[in-house]
Amino acid sequence: MEKTIIETKDLSFSYEEKQVLKKINVSIRKGEKIAVMGCNGAGKSTFFLNLNGVLQPDDGTIFFHGEKMGKKNFLKLHEKVGFVFQDADSQMIASNVKAEISFGPMNLGLSRQEVEKRVEDAVAYMELGDFINRAPHYLSGGEKKRVSIADILAMQPEVLIFDEPMAALDPVNAQNVEEVLNRIHEDGKTLIIATHDVEFAYRFSTRILVFCDGDIIADGTPDEIFHREDVLERAHLKQPSIMTIWEALVDQKIVPEEINPPKTAKEAAKKIQEDFYI
Amino acid sequence: MQIDYYAYQSKMNTWNREWKVIVCVVTLCFIIGLNRLPISLVSLVVMSSLTLFCGKTPWKIYRRYMMVPFVFLVISALAIACEVSFHALGTWNLSFHFFYLCFTKTSVDRAIGVFFKGLAGMSTLYMLSFSTPVHEIIVVLKKVHLPVMLADLMNLIYRYIFLLFDVAAQMQTAAKARLGYRNFRISMKSFAMMGGNLFFLSMKKANAYADAMEARGYHGELLFLTEEHPVLWWQVVGSLVFFVVLVIIFKQC
Numbered sequence: 001m002e003k004t005i006i007e008t009k010d011l012s013f014s015y016e017e018k019q020v021l022k023k024i025n026v027s028i029r030k031g032e033k034i035a036v037m038g039c040n041g042a043g044k045s046t047f048f049l050n051l052n053g054v055l056q057p058d059d060g061t062i063f064f065h066g067e068k069m070g071k072k073n074f075l076k077l078h079e080k081v082g083f084v085f086q087d088a089d090s091q092m093i094a095s096n097v098k099a100e101i102s103f104g105p106m107n108l109g110l111s112r113q114e115v116e117k118r119v120e121d122a123v124a125y126m127e128l129g130d131f132i133n134r135a136p137h138y139l140s141g142g143e144k145k146r147v148s149i150a151d152i153l154a155m156q157p158e159v160l161i162f163d164e165p166m167a168a169l170d171p172v173n174a175q176n177v178e179e180v181l182n183r184i185h186e187d188g189k190t191l192i193i194a195t196h197d198v199e200f201a202y203r204f205s206t207r208i209l210v211f212c213d214g215d216i217i218a219d220g221t222p223d224e225i226f227h228r229e230d231v232l233e234r235a236h237l238k239q240p241s242i243m244t245i246w247e248a249l250v251d252q253k254i255v256p257e258e259i260n261p262p263k264t265a266k267e268a269a270k271k272i273q274e275d276f277y278i
Numbered sequence: 279m280q281i282d283y284y285a286y287q288s289k290m291n292t293w294n295r296e297w298k299v300i301v302c303v304v305t306l307c308f309i310i311g312l313n314r315l316p317i318s319l320v321s322l323v324v325m326s327s328l329t330l331f332c333g334k335t336p337w338k339i340y341r342r343y344m345m346v347p348f349v350f351l352v353i354s355a356l357a358i359a360c361e362v363s364f365h366a367l368g369t370w371n372l373s374f375h376f377f378y379l380c381f382t383k384t385s386v387d388r389a390i391g392v393f394f395k396g397l398a399g400m401s402t403l404y405m406l407s408f409s410t411p412v413h414e415i416i417v418v419l420k421k422v423h424l425p426v427m428l429a430d431l432m433n434l435i436y437r438y439i440f441l442l443f444d445v446a447a448q449m450q451t452a453a454k455a456r457l458g459y460r461n462f463r464i465s466m467k468s469f470a471m472m473g474g475n476l477f478f479l480s481m482k483k484a485n486a487y488a489d490a491m492e493a494r495g496y497h498g499e500l501l502f503l504t505e506e507h508p509v510l511w512w513q514v515v516g517s518l519v520f521f522v523v524l525v526i527i528f529k530q531c
Contacts, residue, residue: 054492075495083493090483091490093437094502095413102503107495115503133505135286135411137440155494 002030003065005159005190006051006081010060013046020046022214023060028159028192033185035201035222036194038211039236044194047211048161051192053077079108082157086164086194088144089136097139097147098123098132104155122154126180142173149180159190166197178204202226202240203263210235223261242268281343281407290333290409294509299418301517302406308524309398316527318394324520325401328409335408347400351393359389412436417504430500441483446476 006028013021020043028034036044049055050062053074062069062077069077082104085091094100101122105115123129126146136144145165152160165181166174178200185191195201201208201222208225210218218224218231225231226239242265249255255275262268285291290298309321326344329335361368361380368380406415413433420429449472453459458468 049489049493052493054489078493078495083490085486085490085493087486089441090486091494093434093487093491093500095411095433095437099413099502099504103496103501104494106501106503107497112503119503133286133291135282136437137444138283138286151494 002032004029005065007063007066008051008060009063011047011050011057011062012059013050013055013057015046020214021050021057024216026209026216026219028190030158030190031185031188032190033204033206034190034192035205035208036192036211037196037198037201037208037235037237042211042235043214044211045163048083048163048192048194051077051159052081052083052161054083079155080157081159081161082152082155083161084149084152084163084165086167088141088148091148091151092136092144095135096133097128097136100136100147101128101150101154104151108155118154118156122150125153126150142169142176145169145173145177146180149177153184157189159192160184162191162193164194164196166195166200198226198238198240199242202243210237222263280339282411284335284339284408285411288333288335288409290328291411292507293409293513294507295410295414295418296421297509297513297517298406298410299415301520302402304517304521305402305524306399308521308528309395309402312524312528313391313395314528314531315391315394316531317524318391318398320524320527322394322398322401325398325405329401329405333405333409340404340408343404344397344400347396351396354396355389355393358392359386361385413502414504426499433500438487442476442480445479446472449475 004027008024008026011021011024012019024047036047038044046055050057053069053076056071056074064077064080067073092100094103098119101119102115105118110118123132126149128143128146128150131139131143131147136147139147149165162181165177169177181191181193181204193205205222208218208220208222209216210225210231212235217234218228226237226243231237232239242262246255246261246268249272250257250261255272258271262271305321305325309318326340330337330340359381361382363378363380364376366373366378366380368378368382368385370381372379372381413436416429416432416436419432420426453468453472457464459465
């Protein structure tokens, strides 16, 4: 079992009268790929803003590497838990890409050389070399997304939170983002991703948290979660189509039952071809 | 807004920004302070050439932008040059049966002076704005100790004005698509509703931006990495030669 990075204990938060988070208890371990699902307004964004330290919980505590986060040290959460917002435009404030990416590291109070180096690394990582002197308002949607990810990578956080990273992107750009997410994960970062895309959550994540009315109603592997019909119904989710089809095939004894069922159409096709060769 | 787009395209974008601001301000001082026609003419030629040949701003665009002050200056120069009178007082008089339009030598000279002074001043300002995006100018302002809060506000306003325009354009298209601009009365109503919506939307977005900034560790001052472009020797020499020529012209006349 990997080390726990973030742990929340009875985390509660309300906007004025309305309670948005109700005693959330969850621990996030190093190297996990967590998909956070649940209907709109279930409290996902508020949960993320708490993890990142922008909002402070009314009640309950957040532990970061076992250390209790309070009024004095919540800045550490800004630094170590990066948040890529859904709307790239609302994240970008500088007038050119290089300045934009430097904003986070500059706020960390690093030396000029260190900032320079981190910006260069992030630019190279996201392949933004051609854009560094461009203004954000002259970039396309996919480019903006890449810049907004580079923004956070330059801060070198341990945990990255993405709020619907593929929303409003075309399929190619969406796939690029997915590849980037995989790359970031392989580089040893922990990912928390809010998404409505069940296919993506099924193939990508190692664990799913389902939010509903400010509470986590289910927490488990994608296979477990997508087999619980009560959860799916309550959280407005659907079973991934590849899962439904594969199970129908298994039921009809067309394909043998497997411990690791395929997660994408490609994997399924490969398995079927292999079976028919035998 | 387009001017900003051309500033990003300009070949002079990579020139040292302090140099550009200093040249612009000093030239303006010469034009306005010394107030001589030859100085205006020389500055007009030099500054326009900088924009057109060094910055490679398209001539069509430059001409369009120069037309605005040009038309304005023609009208004001005419107003300065002529006087309405019941008697033929001027050096040249146009008779309109009841009254005369009188032009005197001094008034015509003054009008020409004002006309070229205005045009030269505009070309100098365009030299700066066609070659320097706004955020670079803000960096210079920060260096001369403009209060941080004002500089940051300028930065944010500059950035968000583009977003505001985008949203406004989207709303306008959506309203048009539903016949919201069919006639004058309905257009007024649509426009008012759009204004109101834009206000609420801005309030909501402002919160999102504040969150996003805080999430990246913002604590009171906008800090960005800025590109440094050193001044090149020929730029310094060029500007000095230009200023010396202006002084010589001033001594001559």
